Amino acid sequence: MRLEGSQLQDAYLEDRCDVLVLGSGTAGAIAAMEAARAGKKVILLEEGKYFAPEVKRNFKIAESVRSLYRNQGGMVAFPWGDTPPVVITLGCGAGGSSALTGGVCFRIPDKVHRHWAKELGLTELALDKLLPFYHKVEELFSIRETPQELRSKGVFKFEQGAQRLGITCKPVKRNMTDCRGCSRCNFICPHGAKQSVDIVCLPKAEECGAKLYFEFRATRLIAKNGKVQAVAGEILDSQKKRKGKFTIHADTFVLAMGTVHTAHFLLKNRACNNSGLVGKGLTLHPAIRIYGLFDEVLNSHQGALQSVYVDDFMDDGITLIAIHVPPNIISVTLPGIGPGHREFVRLSKQMAAFGAFYHDQPSGRVWRGLGREPFVTYRLSSQAKAGLVKACQVIGQIYFAAGARQILLPIWSKTVISSPDELKSLTPETVKGKWFEISSYHPLGTARMGLDRHHSVVNQFGQTWDYPNLWISDGATLPTSIGVNSQEPIMALALRNTLHMLEVGNNRQ
Amino acid sequence: MKSFTFSQRQLNIVIALCERFFRSENPKDASPSQLNIAAKIDVWLAELSPNLQSLIKMDLWAINWFPILFVRRFRNFLQLTPQEQDCYLCKLEECRFLTLRTMFLALKTIFYLNFWDEEIPLREVGHDFASLLENRGRV
Numbered sequence: 001m002r003l004e005g006s007q008l009q010d011a012y013l014e015d016r017c018d019v020l021v022l023g024s025g026t027a028g029a030i031a032a033m034e035a036a037r038a039g040k041k042v043i044l045l046e047e048g049k050y051f052a053p054e055v056k057r058n059f060k061i062a063e064s065v066r067s068l069y070r071n072q073g074g075m076v077a078f079p080w081g082d083t084p085p086v087v088i089t090l091g092c093g094a095g096g097s098s099a100l101t102g103g104v105c106f107r108i109p110d111k112v113h114r115h116w117a118k119e120l121g122l123t124e125l126a127l128d129k130l131l132p133f134y135h136k137v138e139e140l141f142s143i144r145e146t147p148q149e150l151r152s153k154g155v156f157k158f159e160q161g162a163q164r165l166g167i168t169c170k171p172v173k174r175n176m177t178d179c180r181g182c183s184r185c186n187f188i189c190p191h192g193a194k195q196s197v198d199i200v201c202l203p204k205a206e207e208c209g210a211k212l213y214f215e216f217r218a219t220r221l222i223a224k225n226g227k228v229q230a231v232a233g234e235i236l237d238s239q240k241k242r243k244g245k246f247t248i249h250a251d252t253f254v255l256a257m258g259t260v261h262t263a264h265f266l267l268k269n270r271a272c273n274n275s276g277l278v279g280k281g282l283t284l285h286p287a288i289r290i291y292g293l294f295d296e297v298l299n300s301h302q303g304a305l306q307s308v309y310v311d312d313f314m315d316d317g318i319t320l321i322a323i324h325v326p327p328n329i330i331s332v333t334l335p336g337i338g339p340g341h342r343e344f345v346r347l348s349k350q351m352a353a354f355g356a357f358y359h360d361q362p363s364g365r366v367w368r369g370l371g372r373e374p375f376v377t378y379r380l381s382s383q384a385k386a387g388l389v390k391a392c393q394v395i396g397q398i399y400f401a402a403g404a405r406q407i408l409l410p411i412w413s414k415t416v417i418s419s420p421d422e423l424k425s426l427t428p429e430t431v432k433g434k435w436f437e438i439s440s441y442h443p444l445g446t447a448r449m450g451l452d453r454h455h456s457v458v459n460q461f462g463q464t465w466d467y468p469n470l471w472i473s474d475g476a477t478l479p480t481s482i483g484v485n486s487q488e489p490i491m492a493l494a495l496r497n498t499l500h501m502l503e504v505g506n507n508r509q
Numbered sequence: 510m511k512s513f514t515f516s517q518r519q520l521n522i523v524i525a526l527c528e529r530f531f532r533s534e535n536p537k538d539a540s541p542s543q544l545n546i547a548a549k550i551d552v553w554l555a556e557l558s559p560n561l562q563s564l565i566k567m568d569l570w571a572i573n574w575f576p577i578l579f580v581r582r583f584r585n586f587l588q589l590t591p592q593e594q595d596c597y598l599c600k601l602e603e604c605r606f607l608t609l610r611t612m613f614l615a616l617k618t619i620f621y622l623n624f625w626d627e628e629i630p631l632r633e634v635g636h637d638f639a640s641l642l643e644n645r646g647r648v
């Protein structure tokens with residue numbers, strides 16, 4: 001059963017269930033599906049709108065951005081120190097951010113698993129403990145290597161350059177079946193190839209009896225006698241304005257509103273913050289994109305959005321990954337106005353693009369803010385800045401080695417670079433952090449897992465220390481950033497946490 | 510043109526910005542007014558939350574009044590000549606002040622997102638729109 005706030009006549013709705021899941025993104029959809037499969041009465045609340053898969057597949061790009069991105073892609077972390085504003089892209093709709101991913105799937109690197117298990121003492125997060133869950137999600141979401149024929153010409157150029165410099169490109173794994181390589185993954189796959197949670201989990205949850213409520217924004221946690229009793233909030237109209245209210249009672253509650261909004265919800269409700277850590281410890285994996293301009297036409301959007309990556313620089317905290325979106329969206333990122341801008345868009349057929357992100361230390365924070373949306377701050381550390389400068393150097397050198405005429409950097413006043421020598425002049429000393437154009441796709445860590453209530457918000461299975469029937473399952477719980485794309489780790493952890501939660505519930509009964 | 514989002518003055522700024530942003534040197538290319546881009550941007554913005562709409566209106570206000578800082582003329586954006594407007598917008602894009610630059614880039618992103626989603630401009634710069642529309646990929 002599915003309800004949409006904007007279609008509802010009533011101004012008030014009250015309901016009851018066994019398990020209430022907040023957020024229909026990666027973690028929430030998995031939690032709802034597993035709980036419904038286990039025979040629980042499940043309600044899943046989602047703030048964003050529902051569009052049937054066959055409708056959203058036909059969206060133009062501007063329509064996808066307007067309808068499926070939170071704040072139309074304009075959520076910003078405010079800069080602290082030598083930092084630019086960082087655009088945090090989040091999904092807001094059926095499937096949350098999962099519906100918008102490039103499909104890239106990585107397991108957490110061994111080194112990070114070891115750090116968590118050995119140095120932080122989180123033994124339940126050791127690789128061998130998570131391995132069965134990785135296997136399960138890899139099967140469920142059809143995660144497999146991207147075939148070579150899906151690499152675009154731009155990626156081949158990059159590979160040529162990399163080979164000349166002795167750098168290895170590896171194929172990425174993605175959650176796909178029958179991908180046609182049209183590079184539109186970030187704006188809803190038009191061919192239904194991407195196996196995101198709105199395609200894989202939400203229909204299964206619904207089949208098993210879960211009720212899915214869209215345009216329902218959770219705002220209030222109602223607790224009594226050490227237990228959460230209910231969640232209340234607003235029913236929204238199509239412009240996201242409040243048109244009514246709801247209260248839903250449940251035995252168990254799962255927060256899966258994403259790293260930023262789960263922390264915001266807890267802060268607004270002054271809940272689970274004995275440690276004072278809610279909202280703190282935010283990592284963003286600050287990301288940049290670099291273009292190489294070649295003499296021949298490449299049409300690099302003909303290929304999978306993301307197909308190869310480079311992990312040679314992971315010890316420096318840098319992950320390089322291919323990324324090429326369709327020309328309509330590349331043009332938005334190109335410099336200039338009027339005829340100058342048009343010329344760049346004309347040349348975009350000859351461009352190849354590669355991205356990089358930095359494995360950052362916690363230096364961001366989610367605050368309560370005054371309005372409905374959280375206030376987020378972020379400081380780009382000097383190491384992160386040096387990492388991003390290095391990423392520009394490496395990708396630039398690779399493109400020049402492959403024969404690029406120019407490269408385009410996301411750095412203010414250094415946008416167009418025409419020679420390797422000019423590239424060499426970029427150093428952490430000559431480039432300021434605030435000159436970068438940075439975005440973030442993997443915010444993590446604002447309600448982290450830990451061993452006790454003084455140093456963490458939840459235990460190793462996502463159960464909050466304050467309320468035994470309140471669980472957190474999304475990216476907020478990761479104890480550190482991971483240096484790779486975050487969806488598969490969140491999937492595996494959400495699956496494990498939900499199964500554990502159901503087991504705990506059964507034992508209690 | 511009646512606006513869903515803007516006052517008449519704001520709409521005039523949007524139309525003037527469209528003229529400068531999407532100008533082409535080739536007289537055969539369709540002009541922003543022929544493509545009705547300002548109206549499309551207006552419709553796109555109409556569905557945004559009131560908070561975001563207010564931010565965008567603030568952005569437009571700032572862009573209209575900041576020529577005083579950049580081109581040293583006591584005139585607002587709408588009163589500048591087209592050449593002065595171009596020069597001013599380029600200065601904003603290259604501007605040292607992070608906040609101003611960011612505000613300008615946010616607005617530019619919204620405008621270009623709507624413009625390059627159209628068939629005619631993409632064709633004009635030589636992209637195969639049919640293959641994009643059908644999302645013909647590599648295989």
Ligand SMILES: Cc1cc2nc3c(=O)[nH]c(=O)nc-3n(C[C@H](O)[C@H](O)[C@H](O)COP(=O)(O)OP(=O)(O)OC[C@H]3O[C@@H](n4cnc5c(N)ncnc54)[C@H](O)[C@@H]3O)c2cc1C
Pocket residue numbers: 022023024025026027028045046047048089090091092093094095096097098100101102103104105106186216217218219256257258259261262265441442443474475476484485486487488490
């Ligand atoms: C454009 C983009 C591309 C990405 N590409 C990749 C990739 O290729 N590979 C990869 O591994 N990762 C990628 N990611 C990251 C990945 O999608 C996220 O790490 C992951 O989806 C996070 O899952 P989550 O469950 O924590 O949150 P989300 O998936 O963001 O889900 C949170 C949901 O909760 C809802 N919500 C928030 N507040 C409320 C409220 N108050 N009431 C009700 N509902 C609420 C939101 O609307 C949203 O739907 C990408 C992300 C984006 C945005």
Ligand code: SF4
Pocket residue numbers: 103176178179180181182183184185186188189190191192193194303304305646
């Ligand atoms: S590349 Fe195209 S077909 Fe493949 S998953 Fe992405 S959007 Fe779908």
